[in-house]
Amino acid sequence: MEIFIQNFMDIFEKYLPALLAGVSAGGQYALIAIGYTMVYGILRLINFAHGDIFMVAGFMMVYLSASLPWYIALPVVTILTVLLGYLVERAAYKPLRSAPRMSIMISAIGVSYLLQNAAWYLTGGLPKQYPVIPFITESVDVLTASTKIVTVITPFLTIALVIILSLIIKYTKIGMAMRAVSKDFETSRLMGIKIDTVISMTFIIGTFLAAVGSFLYFSNYTTVTPVVGAMPGLKAFVAAVFGGIGSIPGAVVGAFIIGICENLIKFVAGGAYATFSDAFTFALLIIILVAKPTGLFGEKTTDKV
DSSP states (O other): OHHHHHHHHHHHHHHHHHHHHHHHHHHHHHHHHHHHHHHHHHHOOOOTTHHHHHHHHHHHHHHHTTTSOHHHHHHHHHHHHHHHHHHHIIIIIGGGTTSOHHHHHHHHHHHHHHHHHHHHHHHTTOOEEOOOOTTTTSEEEETTEEEEHHHHHHHHHHHHHHHHHHHHHHHSHHHHHHHHHHHOHHHHHHTTOOHHHHHHHHHHHHHHHHHHHHHHHHHHSOEEOTTTTHHHHHHHHHHHHHHOTTOHHHHHHHHHHHHHHHHHHHHHHOGGGGGHHHHHHHHHHHHHHHHOTTOSSOOOOOOOO
16 A cells, blocks of 8 residues: 555656646636637637637737836736727627628637737737746745746636636626526517627626736746737637536636646657647547537537427
8 A cells, every 4th residue: 555655646746747737727728718618608609819819918918018017017908908808899799790600700710810910910920028927937846846836826816716707697687697698699688688788798708817817828838929829729619618618617627627638748748749739639629529519518409499
């Protein structure tokens, strides 16, 4: 028994850095994935521009921190990111509310490319160094591993935000309206629920969480480019589908699983084989969709005749 425990501890200590990195990455993916799953839950729309809004938040922090203290830049970037999400919904999605779903999807893809190309034009396409946020970028020892403080606080902050969001959805008036609209869009409209307000609030909450996710993500991966939001956005989308798109707990669980698995693969494979961690993410999605098309926490839906 003692030998077994010793072997377990040795393995745990060996893989601890990868586990810490995986939990941190999972928390960051979760904050982005919630935006996907909330919008889909209400509009049945995949907001492909969500990852690019995450990227824009990174660039805004780079430029604003050059002239403002970080403790002022953080809330300003958060407000501007939320405003951007609101404007995207009003300009690109609201006019197509009664249009076919394919038209809204094309609009979402268009907004994604618009944000990317605007970033290329305004920044010259050159990678920018993300500013250092005091405290969270400092190193800390966790058992036998050394890591950044942001790696440690990310899962706790993510869980706290998810709990707050769950309470808002369960107990507030706007939260009850969101639940009603997600169940039956047209009936909610007939019952007097202000659909536009509910949708706008959904985008506001989603982009707020994306802004927080960008602070945590770029504190770890400090280079910001116009296409940097593509891969985290795709992985967050996979996490949302993996957990059952439309389910907030499912998105969070899926994000943590993907974050931990991809970092373990990077740690074990190492070198050139570490790039296969991204392929694993999408292979896992295919396996889950074949085995359980609705995801881990997704509910079966029936079409009304």
